[in-house]
Amino acid sequence: MMRTLMEKTITFLSWLMTLVLFSVVLFFIGYLLHKGLPVLGRSLVFGETDPMQAILGRARVFDGLFPAVMGTLYLVLLSTALALPIGISAGIYLAEYAPPAAGRRFGFFFDILAGIPSIVIGLFGFSVAVFLHKHFSGRISPCLLISALSLAFLVLPYIIRSTQVALESLPAPIRRTAPALGATRLQNLVYVLIPHALSNIVSGIILSIGRCAEDTAVIMLTGVVATAGIPSSLLSQYEALPFYIYYISGQYADQAELDKGYGACLILLGICAVLFILAGMVKKHLTHRALYKV
Amino acid sequence: MKTSGDAIAKAFFLSCAGISAVMTSAVFLFMIVLGLPLFRKGSFMDIWMGTWSPAEGVFGIGHMIAGTFWIAIPAVVLSLPLSLGTSFVIAGLGGPRLRETLISLVRFMTGIPTVIYGFLGIFLLVPLIREELGGPGMCVLAASMVLAVLITPTMVLFFSHSLMAVDPAHVQAARALGAGRIQRLLYVMLPEALGGMATGLVLALGRALGDTLIALMLAGNALGMPAGFLDPARTLTGHIALVQAADYDSLEFRSIFACGIALYLFTTASVIAVRFIERGKKEAA
Structure with a gap:
């Protein structure tokens, strides 16, 4: 009797907790849409400037989010380009070459790397910048390049792990056929294993792009500022969407600025949602294409 | 060649x-x-346990360490029932279609930018706490509540993954003996999944300790020891984000590296804890 009562209570509470969790999140998103949709539009991004002129770099945007959007875009492209070769290669090593003991030891480091708070990575990037400034060149200070390097370091363990897991989860028949026919390890890797694992690797990469786009703690120590315009070089300071949201939350002067903050939230959430959906679609379709070239 | x-x-x-x-x-x-x-400069203990008193030249981060746990522990405690309930529904109580939908939703939640949670917290939760419960509004409670929502998806994914990884033969045997959904979940799946769930708990605590934006935006960042949930507090991460000394050689600026070391050690400890749990699981099996 006591037992059935407990079972019924737990069942009820479980459904209730699920309901609470999703209502909170749906309420958050609904509130964001309610506040952000009315401001969403051309003037939110481009202000008074003509969009074409702004995109072509002929005119500066003063009261729009365009520089922040471009800053985030540069940041994502740069840090992904920096992290990909090292991350994928390290993942391949762990999955295909490392002896078990070495694999465990490396795994320990990458678990720590994945757990290091992003602000500590930012602090590391900042320290490196200060170090370079003192000992090598006075021109180096926290900037777009330092941020991109730090972000690349932040997402490195995710890329390593998703590459490793994607390769390790391939079934033995796929793994053994090509070597049995005389292929070398590298040929097996390039022509068989990577194409089969590609969709999972790419969807891991897309999710780590999302992390680059949303991270605020790393960039706030390594060169992001509230107003900088579109960065002119790798060594200049820049704006970024998540930092803009953080900045507005404390420094907004009037309702219009606050509304722009909600608009920025919505754009950032939209970017992350698109990346998330893309990752899911890639997971479903890419392997098929890579293998059968359709 | x-x-x-x-x-x-x-x-x-x-x-x-x-x-x-x-x-x-x-x-x-x-x-x-x-x-x-x-x-x-300072005695070793003063740095880790001491108070922040620049006038006396002591830059202890004891209060920041305390503030970090003041915010992270309640966040985990709040998140635990939410995560348990949701993972029970995903792993056993709901049907397969509901499971797919819920898992996709939870995965999506892990991708919602932290700064957006902070932004909404400032304009939705902080005024509510200030008016209903008093105090400055930006406090331990506000930060832990939002942090709980932030870490719940991580915990749910780990919990439901370990519950569903339980040997289907055991679950089906229980079913054949007439056990209902909740009985299979509580007496067959849960005991076997506890190890994996402990891993999820440790990782969620790690995320809560290492998060910067939520505490920075919602906890008020006051230097000093919080005496209750409605007091402001400063976390280790928030301290690193806030110190902007012009003088890189000042001891005040150097204190952020002590914060960084503390956070790094927390991370290492949690990774080692997870390894111990996993090893225990293997030996039990």
Whole structure:
């Protein structure tokens, strides 16, 4: 009797907790849409400037989010380009070459790397910048390049792990056929294993792009500022969407600025949602294409 | 020719893994070297346990360590029932279609930018706490509540994954004996999944300790020891984000490296804890 009562209570509470969790999140998103949709539009991004002129770099945007959007875009492209070769290669090593003991030891480091708070990575990037400034060149200070390097370091363990897991989860028949026919390890890797694992690797990469786009703690120590315009070089300071949201939350002067903050939230959430959906679609379709070239 | 290509490729892959591991250690070494002036100056215990009193030249981070746990522990406690309930529904109580939908939703939640949670917290939760419960509004409670929502998806994914990884033969045997959904969940799946769930709990605590934006935006960042949930507090991460000393050589600035070291050690401890749990699980099996 006591037992059935407990079972019924737990069942009820479980459904209730699920309901609470999703209502909170749906309420958050609904509130964001309610506040952000009315401001969403051309003037939110481009202000008074003509969009074409702004995109072509002929005119500066003063009261729009365009520089922040471009800053985030540069940041994502740069840090992904920096992290990909090292991350994928390290993942391949762990999955295909490392002896078990070495694999465990490396795994320990990458678990720590994945757990290091992003602000500590930012602090590391900042320290490196200060170090370079003192000992090598006075021109180096926290900037777009330092941020991109730090972000690349932040997402490195995710890329390593998703590459490793994607390769390790391939079934033995796929793994053994090509070597049995005389292929070398590298040929097996390039022509068989990577194409089969590609969709999972790419969807891991897309999710780590999302992390680059949303991270605020790393960039706030390594060169992001509230107003900088579109960065002119790798060594200049820049704006970024998540930092803009953080900045507005404390420094907004009037309702219009606050509304722009909600608009920025919505754009950032939209970017992350698109990346998330893309990752899911890639997971479903890419392997098929890579293998059968359709 | 082919074999040498193979050897080169292997060396390249190994060096990439090596570089990543060396960089991970470099982070820790950098912080120790840059924090050295601080450790030379004050007594060792003063730094970790002491209070922040610039007038006396003491820059202890004891209150920041306390503030970090004041916010992270309640966040985990709040998140635990939410995560348990949701993972029970995903793993056993709901049907397969509901399971797919809920898992996709939870996965999506892990991708919602932290700064957006902070932004909404400032304009929705902080005024509510200020008016209903009093105090400054920006406080431990506001930060832990939002942090709980932030870490719940991580916990749910780990919990439901370990519950569903339980040997289906055991679950079906229980079913054949007439056990209902909740009975299979409580008496068959849950006991076997506890190890994996403990891993999820440790990782969620790690996320809560290491998060910067939520505490920075919602906890008020006051220096000093919080006496209750409605008091403001400063976390280790928030302290790093806030110190902007113009003088890189001042002890005040150096204190952020002590914070960095503390956070790095928390991370290492949690990784070791997870390894212990997993080893225990293997031995039990």
